[in-house]
Structures are given as structure tokens and as C-alpha cells.
Amino acid sequence: MNCIRCTAELDRHEGVNTGDKPKDGDFTVCGYCSELMVFDDGELIAPTEADLDELPAGILLNLQKAQEIAGEFREKCNKSR
Numbered sequence: 001m002n003c004i005r006c007t008a009e010l011d012r013h014e015g016v017n018t019g020d021k022p023k024d025g026d027f028t029v030c031g032y033c034s035e036l037m038v039f040d041d042g043e044l045i046a047p048t049e050a051d052l053d054e055l056p057a058g059i060l061l062n063l064q065k066a067q068e069i070a071g072e073f074r075e076k077c078n079k080s081r
């Protein structure tokens with residue numbers, strides 16, 4: 001499974017809160033480029049406007065936080081090179 005934006009291999013999927021394997025409709029954030037994606041039938045796809053609209057506000061905030069953290073982590077990694 002690869003990121004739809006940066007094509008990084010994303011092979012370790014664990015829920016932030018649950019540790020469960022993701023199921024269809026679950027959201028994920030790429031740890032390399034912070035792209036927001038949705039699991040769909042064993043693949044990652046871009047979320048539609050409708051997908052985002054259906055998200056509870058708290059979840060959307062958590063995803064945006066995850067995107068920020070991924071970005072900060074990436075910056076730190078780039079600086080240490």
C-alpha cells in the first residue's frame with residue numbers, strides 16, 4: 001500500500017487510539033508527506049468532500065493534528081541529515 005501523493009510504502013497501519021487494523025472508510029495520514037487518505041477496499045484513496053463533511057469535528061481536528069505532527073517529525077528528520 002502506497003501513499004497517493006509521495007508514493008512512500010505505508011506498511012505499518014495501527015489505529016492511533018485502538019491499535020486495530022484499519023477498515024474501509026478509516027482515515028490515515030502519511031508519515032512522510034502528511035497527505036490525508038481513506039482506506040477503501042484494501043487501497044488508499046483521496047477523501048471526497050462528502051467524506052470530510054461526514055467526519056465529526058473532533059475527528060477532523062485530530063487528523064489535522066496528526067498532519068502537523070507528521071510535518072514536524074519530517075522537519076526534524078531533514079535537519080538531522
Ligand SMILES: [Zn+2]
Pocket residue numbers: 003004005006007008030031032033034035
Ligand atoms: Zn506521502
